[in-house]
Amino acid sequence: MSRAPWEARPGARKRPPRKRPGAGLALACLAALLAGAAAAQDLRDRGRETDAPFDLTSESLEYERGRDLYVARGNVRISQPDRTLTADWVAFSNQTGRGLATGNVVVTEAGDTLYADVLVFEVDSLRGVVFEGRLDARDSEFVMTGREVRKTGDETYEFEEGTFTTCRCPDDGTEPWKIRAESADLEVGGYGTARNSTFEVLGVPVLWLPWTVYPLKTERQTGLLFPEVETANRTGTSFGLPFFWAAAPNLNVTITPRYLTQRGFQPRLDVEYLLGETAEGILLASGLHDTDVDSDDPDTPFSAARWGAEWLHEQQLPWGFRGVADGRAFSDNQYAFDFRDFSGFRDDRFVESRGFVDRRFGAGGRDGVFLALWHADDLQNPEDQDRDDFLPQRLPQLFTSVGARPLPGLGGRLVAGLDVDYVNFTPRERAGRVFPELTAVDDLFFDTGVDGIPDGREQNPAGIVSPGFNDDFGEGNGRFDEGEPLADRGQRMVVNPRLGLPVRLFDAVELFAEAAWHGTLYETRNFDADLRSLFTGQLDLRTRLRRALPLPLGLGDGVHVMEPRLAWTGISSASQRRNPLLVPATAFPQVRLRQLDLYNLTRDPADRIESLNAVTVGLGNRFYVPDGEGGPPRLLADVALSAQYEISQDDLRSLLADGRLHLAENFISRFNLGYDMGDTNLSEALVDLGWSSEAGHDVGIEYRYLRDVPQFFESFPTSDDRFDEAEDAFDRVHQLGVFGRAALTRRWALTYAGIYSFEDSIFLRNEVGVEYVSRCRCWAVRVQVEDERQRGIDVNLRYTLIGLGEDTVRPFERRPVVRRPGG
Numbered sequence: 001m002s003r004a005p006w007e008a009r010p011g012a013r014k015r016p017p018r019k020r021p022g023a024g025l026a027l028a029c030l031a032a033l034l035a036g037a038a039a040a041q042d043l044r045d046r047g048r049e050t051d052a053p054f055d056l057t058s059e060s061l062e063y064e065r066g067r068d069l070y071v072a073r074g075n076v077r078i079s080q081p082d083r084t085l086t087a088d089w090v091a092f093s094n095q096t097g098r099g100l101a102t103g104n105v106v107v108t109e110a111g112d113t114l115y116a117d118v119l120v121f122e123v124d125s126l127r128g129v130v131f132e133g134r135l136d137a138r139d140s141e142f143v144m145t146g147r148e149v150r151k152t153g154d155e156t157y158e159f160e161e162g163t164f165t166t167c168r169c170p171d172d173g174t175e176p177w178k179i180r181a182e183s184a185d186l187e188v189g190g191y192g193t194a195r196n197s198t199f200e201v202l203g204v205p206v207l208w209l210p211w212t213v214y215p216l217k218t219e220r221q222t223g224l225l226f227p228e229v230e231t232a233n234r235t236g237t238s239f240g241l242p243f244f245w246a247a248a249p250n251l252n253v254t255i256t257p258r259y260l261t262q263r264g265f266q267p268r269l270d271v272e273y274l275l276g277e278t279a280e281g282i283l284l285a286s287g288l289h290d291t292d293v294d295s296d297d298p299d300t301p302f303s304a305a306r307w308g309a310e311w312l313h314e315q316q317l318p319w320g321f322r323g324v325a326d327g328r329a330f331s332d333n334q335y336a337f338d339f340r341d342f343s344g345f346r347d348d349r350f351v352e353s354r355g356f357v358d359r360r361f362g363a364g365g366r367d368g369v370f371l372a373l374w375h376a377d378d379l380q381n382p383e384d385q386d387r388d389d390f391l392p393q394r395l396p397q398l399f400t401s402v403g404a405r406p407l408p409g410l411g412g413r414l415v416a417g418l419d420v421d422y423v424n425f426t427p428r429e430r431a432g433r434v435f436p437e438l439t440a441v442d443d444l445f446f447d448t449g450v451d452g453i454p455d456g457r458e459q460n461p462a463g464i465v466s467p468g469f470n471d472d473f474g475e476g477n478g479r480f481d482e483g484e485p486l487a488d489r490g491q492r493m494v495v496n497p498r499l500g501l502p503v504r505l506f507d508a509v510e511l512f513a514e515a516a517w518h519g520t521l522y523e524t525r526n527f528d529a530d531l532r533s534l535f536t537g538q539l540d541l542r543t544r545l546r547r548a549l550p551l552p553l554g555l556g557d558g559v560h561v562m563e564p565r566l567a568w569t570g571i572s573s574a575s576q577r578r579n580p581l582l583v584p585a586t587a588f589p590q591v592r593l594r595q596l597d598l599y600n601l602t603r604d605p606a607d608r609i610e611s612l613n614a615v616t617v618g619l620g621n622r623f624y625v626p627d628g629e630g631g632p633p634r635l636l637a638d639v640a641l642s643a644q645y646e647i648s649q650d651d652l653r654s655l656l657a658d659g660r661l662h663l664a665e666n667f668i669s670r671f672n673l674g675y676d677m678g679d680t681n682l683s684e685a686l687v688d689l690g691w692s693s694e695a696g697h698d699v700g701i702e703y704r705y706l707r708d709v710p711q712f713f714e715s716f717p718t719s720d721d722r723f724d725e726a727e728d729a730f731d732r733v734h735q736l737g738v739f740g741r742a743a744l745t746r747r748w749a750l751t752y753a754g755i756y757s758f759e760d761s762i763f764l765r766n767e768v769g770v771e772y773v774s775r776c777r778c779w780a781v782r783v784q785v786e787d788e789r790q791r792g793i794d795v796n797l798r799y800t801l802i803g804l805g806e807d808t809v810r811p812f813e814r815r816p817v818v819r820r821p822g823g
Helices: 023-033 037-046 340-345 591-596 721-726
Strands: 055-057 060-064 069-080 083-093 098-109 112-122 128-137 142-151 156-165 177-187 191-201 204-215 228-232 236-240 243-248 251-256 258-260 268-275 279-289 305-316 322-330 350-361 367-378 393-406 415-426 457-459 465-467 490-505 509-524 528-543 545-551 556-571 612-625 634-646 651-664 667-676 681-692 698-706 733-743 748-757 762-773 779-788 792-801
Touching: 083 112, 098 128, 112 142, 156 191, 305 340, 322 340, 322 367, 545 612, 591 634, 591 651, 591 667, 591 681
Parallel strands: none
Antiparallel strands: 055 069, 060 069, 069 083, 083 098, 098 112, 112 128, 128 142, 142 156, 156 177, 177 191, 191 204, 228 236, 228 792, 236 258, 243 251, 251 268, 268 279, 279 305, 305 322, 322 350, 350 367, 367 393, 393 415, 415 490, 457 465, 490 509, 509 528, 528 556, 545 556, 556 612, 612 634, 634 651, 651 667, 667 681, 681 698, 698 733, 733 748, 748 762, 762 779, 779 792
8 A cells, every 4th residue: 555655734733632523423433443453454455446645734643553543633634636635633544544534524526525524434535424414516516415425436425314406505595496315326427316305495395206316417317307386377386397308319308297276287298309410300298187177168168188289390301302390289279378388379360280391402592392281270269169170271282483594595684483383272171061051152252251150240340249231340241351261172273484584784773574474273162173364574673872871879980782773563454253262362461561572462372363553662771880890891770661653543552661770789670661652641660679788687669550450350249258358359550568677686687568559548468577586596586467458467476496507697588489490
């Protein structure tokens, strides 16, 4: 056995031993330390863990020759490469190779720190048994304590009556969470195995497990995650304990058993996977037997067995093709409203699912082919009155596009392109069988009114129910209104070949002329074969101007790029009244999107397209500023102005403005404005400003105005109690939304979010929250009170544990539930 010289600090003096707390325990350990020569010989026979020398320093050092025993007192420090022991008092035997340390014992090794009152150890390795110990494993973020702790290897320990947590709270505080176990085996940087354990939150046991495994490092490992606690009016208090299973290097599975006090047991499953380098996907599912559902109650006309699921998958296929499955389904239309797992779909009128295969090819990916199956589920109607049975599904859709390219033999001056879109429209059931008492109007649609229910009652925006004929809202008026069931099914193919001529004049002006045929071929149940022929044309003249421009607010010298534009758009006139109706025209077209991109006019997919003879004037503006770091200029603002004049109707249409500002990295702004020149009033407006800081302050404000909004899905009778949440009807959007987060200190924050409707002067939503992050920054709590027009008052208490990579500045910031592969 190799020994290094023992060193005593200069001036050290002997002094009598002091009486210490726990003397009985220390004497018992000392008796074990002074085992006989046979034990010493056994140790020598086994060999030492290391031959590395070590140094000892202390205020005093005594040697008892008869027992070959060394006793060090006062600031004792034993050092070996990569490990150190400090204590108030240390004794060790040269015969047995064992030592005893008491009083403020600290052992450090490879970033781990072990604290104890008493330590029995082997001198060469400092390995041994700790009494009333505490292990601080910095690499794994865990703090572990035990009545008795044995170091059994370089990174392994055995604990008796142990506790484990990542919280490093002040000594006078209660840990936000910890695991308490009768016994446990731990490997720092690996796993912990605990037996007869309880999970405690703020000192209160909330879960007992006879046996469990959890990770002791921040890398991806199987084990329990932080618990979830939440309180809401609709579901009561919910408790969840997620279990993460690293099933394979390319497969993550999280299972979250949850109990909702007002609804019952609701487990949730989250799966993330990679299949080689060519495929990835996400699966989310949850379900329960809802104890709050009575299928005989008209408010809940569905089964108590409720569920929701979503699957997103992207797969690279041979020959450059890509396959995507993007689907979701719910047991009933109320599921997304009652539970937060799928709350992102609450505002969707339809829940769409699709599976498709596509490929882009050609220069710049301008050519492509797309084969898809589409399915839509009516989400906004009540479960027993929705349109699912007769909603046309696109099974399948085949779309192919050939981008504009020069035609051979014409010097490359004339370019040609082609789009072909084939769809087979198949409802689950014919609407005529759902409403056998009705007769289809011209074999096109059933005149039920915008609510899709033939009950002779329609509700107008003022909430007044009108029986029988209602010219404004559809039932019995003899014309198609958005939301009424279609009577036909069949196939449709839109063929759109185009010829274009790009010309550059005087090396400064660009002219593009295009002529196209918009042909639609039908074969349907009610109309057999049919053809609709339309012709479209465009002339687009534009140039670009550039100038230096001094900018305000200290932004320096910028560059202003202007793009004046003059365009003509034409669509031929054709009678379409006797054509099949599979894709109705929208009642309220997006004028801004159509006017800023004229292809939205000439390539309209609707079965009813109005003729057009219009001139559009536009001016694009882009402002660039130096980036301040010697790189290329960055975009400061992008603003487009546009106005349109319909020649045949002598109608000066909308004046539009649309733009974005990029003043700073943490500032966002977008705006648009539409002014109806014919009616001389505002048709739409949007102003959206947002700012955030690294300190946790956030400010956002959004003003939204939309003059024309559709009324379908909104017209349910006020006499039916289950529609009480939707009684307030609006004929326009006129709203102001604000959001603010004030980080009062590093631990306290106040939040507010609200939406106010100037129509009827009511608040659509008010949300106030108070957030607190613990002093140790390992847990946070948020109390939130929300009053929403449709959901009523909702009180939420959210408690989250942080410290393993979460945002400790904004611990409750909303994040997307899923990532949608493939865009």
